[in-house]
Amino acid sequence: PAQPQAGPAGGVDEPVVRIDTVRRTARVAESELDLTYLEFELLAHLVAHPHRVHTRDQLVTTVWGYGHVGDGRTVDVHIARLRRKLGAHRQAIQTVRRVGYKYTPPAAH
Numbered sequence: 001p002a003q004p005q006a007g008p009a010g011g012v013d014e015p016v017v018r019i020d021t022v023r024r025t026a027r028v029a030e031s032e033l034d035l036t037y038l039e040f041e042l043l044a045h046l047v048a049h050p051h052r053v054h055t056r057d058q059l060v061t062t063v064w065g066y067g068h069v070g071d072g073r074t075v076d077v078h079i080a081r082l083r084r085k086l087g088a089h090r091q092a093i094q095t096v097r098r099v100g101y102k103y104t105p106p107a108a109h
Helices: 037-048 056-064 072-092
Strands: 017-020 025-028 093-096 100-103
Touching: 017 037, 017 072, 025 037, 025 072, 037 056, 037 072, 037 100, 056 072, 056 100, 072 093, 072 100
Parallel strands: none
Antiparallel strands: 017 025, 093 100
C-alpha cells in the first residue's frame, strides 16, 4: 500500500524519481526502489544535482569517500545496477562519454 506523500498530489511538476533522505527511500513513479547503501547515496547525489556532469573521480570521492581506493569501474557497476532498478526510467542517468554521468529528470506523464 502506498504511503501518503507530502506535497502536490500527482501534479505535472511531480518528480518521477523522488529521494527521501530522512527515511532513506527512493521512489520511481509509485514504486519504492530496493537500493543498497551506496546505490542510494549515488542516486541521491545525482538527483540532488540535475543536469550537472559528474566525473567518475568526483563520484568516488563524494559517494564512497576520500579514503576509498578504487577506480571508475566501481562507479560504472553501480550506475548499471541503478539503471536496472530504474527500469523504464533508466535513461534518466546519462553517460557523458569520456567524462562521467549526469542525471536528467524524466518528464512526468
